[in-house]
Amino acid sequence: MTKRIVITPKASLDIDGYFAYIAQENRDTALLFFDSVRKTFAQLARMSGMGSRYPVDNPRLQGLRKWAVKGFKRYLIFYFERDESIEIVRLLYAGQDIENILEQE
Template identity: 45%
Template sequence: MSRTIAIYPQVEKDVQGIYRYIAANDRDRAITFFDAVRETFADLARMPGLGQVYESGENDLVNLHRWFVKGFKTYLIFYLFDDVSITIVRVIDGRRDLTEILNEL
């Protein structure tokens, strides 16, 4: 069963920023990244249990999960899900301070 996908407004900015960063060196790779994000969102809608629970100990988002963008393991998708929907919260470079970024939610 595929769940409905909801996306936080910040996610579009996240993906655009990463796209621009990658495109500065390799436009084709950036397009591949964009396609991989969409494909990974769809995979997570079908199988949300793929990701691991992210526990920072500081944010209030209970059951926040993370999974990598297919083919781009540095970039992480953070999401919540229930029986009918999945909500994409952020797409972040995993080398950044994740706790600080996610505590802004």
């Protein structure tokens, strides 16, 4: 069963920000990034539960999972698997202080 994808406002801003950053150097790569994000979301919708649980202390984020964007492995999708949907919480670059960013959610 394909689940519905729900993208939080912060995750949407993340995607837009990375697109703009990549586009400064190479617009074609930025378009490829955006397409890869979309395809990876569709893959998660079809095969929920992919990736691994991401350990966090924040009780609001218990059960959070992570999965890399296809072709852009340093960009990580953080999401919740719900009964009928996949909730995309954030999309973060692996070089960032992910633990600190997620603790503020």
